[in-house]
Amino acid sequence: METCTRPLALGYIRAGVLMTADDISAARVSLAAFALAEGLALGTVYLEHPHTAPAAFEALLDEVRSDNDVWAVLVPTADHQPDGGLPAMRSRLEHHGTVHVMVAAHP
Template identity: 45%
Template structure:
């Protein structure tokens, strides 16, 4: 996962968010920028932010799990807990922590 905008001296953090059906692309991009700033403040380099779209769910979550394993990522950031624990759905947070060693950081101040 080598990208020119990622500082290789910092540990890698991945992001995850669920895009609501009526959410604009601009709003999603704003969340990605805020997640990147959060990662930087916490001493990480933010890699890919996996965006879940309802029509293809849970494809982004499955890709996130695979990337965590492949790149031995130790942290994932989400804007709020509801991105991993939506109402009426089994907890992705539990699955992520059960199947990987990654910590989940919640940037609730977003």
């Protein structure tokens, strides 16, 4: 029997000052549901805190650099991107091959 491996996606959540633990949990659930619906395997979900930014994004980049199998980075909404927004995120990721940035839900 042949098995089909789903492309690997990483998650990135930028926790705002007003985000509660429930909001963060809901964002994780939305990423997992989106990944499943898109036929992706969700790997590590990086959580960026305002007081340590951009540490989580840098850790995500480190994983992309070390794992050539990463196909996409998922964010819950367009608000969950690092400083500079989607263009900056794509620019930082494109240096490491073709990694797609996908927004799980539109506002």
